[in-house]
Amino acid sequence: MSRSRIVIVGAGFAGYQAARRLSRKFRGAAEIVLVNPNDYFLYLPMLPEVSAGVLEPRRVSVSLAGTLRGVRLVLGEVDGVDLASRKITYVDPEGNGGELRYDRLVLTVGSVNKLLPIPGVAEYAHGFRGMPEALYLRDHITRQIAMATSEEDPAESDARCTFVVVGAGYTGTEVAAHGKLFTDSLAKQHRKAGNGLRGDSLPRWMLLDIAPRVLPELDERLSKTAHRVLTKRGVEVRTGMSVKEATNEGVLLDDGEFVRTRSLIWCVGVRPDPLVEEMGLPTEKGRLCVDKYLQVPGYPEVFSCGDAAAVPDLTRPGEYTPMTGQHAVRQGKTVADNVAASYGYGQRRPYKHNDLGFTVDLGGVQAAANPLGVPLSGPLANAVTRAYHLAALPGNRVRVAADWLLDALLPRQAAQLGLVRSWSVPLESSSPELAHSPRRYQGPEGRRTDSRNAGGNSAQG
Incomplete structure (x- = not known):
């Protein structure tokens, strides 16, 4: 076989799993190129712990060059796919355009924040899909508590101490659970310093969702566990409720109540990367249609999986696999096998996987989990959750475990760095993994792209 x-x-x-598996299969017999805006793989499930000061950013940022031997890394954001010429175009971190020709293409572009047509949300809310957003939220929370303690106006102090999370799925539930512990810790530190909140009150957290319960996609027993932990901790859980309008003063809820706040955290869900629809191929709710072998019909050299692909769920005929990390990991391995099979290395196989259970980290020693369908809660569920994350992490395991130990023994660090500004993490973005700069330009395919290295505007681990 020619190279x-x-x-x-x-x-x-x-994408990470596909690259790792292909590099081991081909061992230099083929050139494997990985195109990504950053030089790290982000372990998203533990991002709420970064925003809450439990983990340092580098702990969940695994070096691509350091863990993917034999894989050539190209830093850039792909903004076009020419199927006829078999090439992609991209823009690098400094705004320069480039192109790459391919013999096989694997699209694993993932997802971005899901938007809803609610007035003011795009202007005043912040999502939670990338490292810049997590670092911004960490600084923002720290700053709001500090400013509230010195605020003379009681109403303004209360607004700064009120945090509204919209979306009670995995991300929103974990953000609210960890966030409440974080702000309570910060308030306690300020109180010990002699500058506590008005009346020694605790920060207020609200978790909203239009669904009838938190974690609506999971077993009801896990939902009840999470609800119980949140409410006991002091989080106001409001189901069947959402935001009607957002302003710079706060949010108007569906029932007419106006909540003064400076913090609207948008965790409603995700949608496939806009690049998918720009390709002009058949899609299912924005996800690129593929067959059971993860190939794009009509283009046998193009494969796709993960959040960007509508993969048939062979365990539930007529449905598609959900957009979860568990499926993405296994699809990445399957797509690597099928790409190798297209060169005569082994036999291709259809993607089929039954869910092995789910874990939800609720902060402290609390969690909800159902490994292999067995419902667990409390410290035991927490141990299972952390063991699962350590096993799933492709690197940094010792450092993560060390941070967990330090968090159990020492108070959270309250310092804010102020490197990620609100304008650099807009909710409406096709690149949540990048911090944006004020100067933008139209890329080669008309896609909005940073005009200089995004790393200059953010602390990206």
């Missing part, structure tokens, strides 16, 4: 080029777009769960 061919396999291009993988995106280094999320699916």
Whole structure:
């Protein structure tokens, strides 16, 4: 076989696993190129712990060059796919355009924040899909508590101590659970310093969702566990409720109540990367249609999986696999096997996987989990959750465990660095993994792209 080029777009769960498996299968017989805006794989499930000061950013940022031997990394954001010419175009971190030809293409571009047509949300809310957003939220929370303690106006102090999370799925539930512990810790530190909140009150957290219960996609027993932990901790859980309008003073709820706040955290869900629809191929709710072998019909050299692909769920005929990390990891391995099979290395196989259970980290020693369908809660569920994350992490395991130990023994650090500004993490973005700069330009395909290195505007681990 002559040396061919396999291009993988995106280094999320699916892309990372595909690149690692292909490098081991080919061992230099093919050129494997991974195109990604950053030089790290982000372990998203533990991002709420970064925003709450439990983990340092580098702990959940696994070096691509350091863990993917034999894989060529190209830093850039892909903004076009020419299927006829078999090439992709991209823009690098400094705004320069480039292109790559491919013999096989694996699209694992992932997802971005899901938007709803609610007035003011795009202007005043912040999402939670990338490292810049987590670092911004960490600084923002720290800053709001500090400013509230010195605020003379009681109403303004209360507004700064009120945090509204919209979306009670995995991310929103974990953000609210960890966030409440974080702000309570910060308030306690300020109180010991002689500058506590008005009346020694605790910060207020609200978790909203239009669904009838938190974690609506999971077993009801896990939902009840999470609800119980949140309410006992002091989080106001309001189901069947959402935001009607957002302003710079606060949010108007569906029932007419106006909540003064400076913090609206948007965790409603995700949608496939806009690049998918720009390709002009058949899609299912924005996800690129593929067959059971993860190939794009009509283009046998193009494969796709993860959040960006509508993968048939063979365990539930007529449905598609959900957009979860568990499926993305296994699809990444399957797509690597099928790409190798297209060169005569083994046999291709259809993607089929039954869920092995879920874990939800609720902060402290609390969690909810159902490994292999067995419902667990409390410290035991927490131990299972952390063991699962350590096993799933492709690197940094010792450092993560050390941070967990330090968090159990020492108070949270309250210092804010102020490197990520609110304008650099807009909710409406096709690149939540990048911090944006004020100066933007139209890329080669008309896609909005940073005009200089985004790393200059953010602390990206």
